[in-house]
Amino acid sequence: MIKKIKLKTKILQNQQRELTIRHTHESEREAQLRIEAQKSDYEATIKRHLSFIDQLIDDKKVLSEKCEKLVKELKDSEKNYTDRIRT
Structure with missing residues (x-):
């Protein structure tokens, strides 16, 4: 029973880790897209x-x-x- 709980705990921890990693990658992609859009806007303004x-x-x-x-x-x-006045 304890082994099953430990196994399920490890599985849940691994799933949580994978979800965290996936969420981090998605956040990085979204941030990169926002940065590129902002850069494009700034370059247009500078132009x-x-x-x-x-x-x-x-x-x-x-x-x-x-x-x-x-x-x-x-x-x-x-x-x-001045020439006219002098003459």
Whole structure:
């Protein structure tokens, strides 16, 4: 009788160990899938941000060129005005 109880106890312990191992493997797989999904989301966000930054840089270049053009026009106008006043 005691041998049967010990045998059943060992069988139950082995089953519990196997269930624990299986549960651990499933948890690891689920965690890995969540990590991969999160990584994909972050990479998409980073890509959008980099694209936005590139657009801002391009816009800044265009605005800088316009400002330089306006400054040149202003200097030319000022020179013309001072030349007219002198004559």
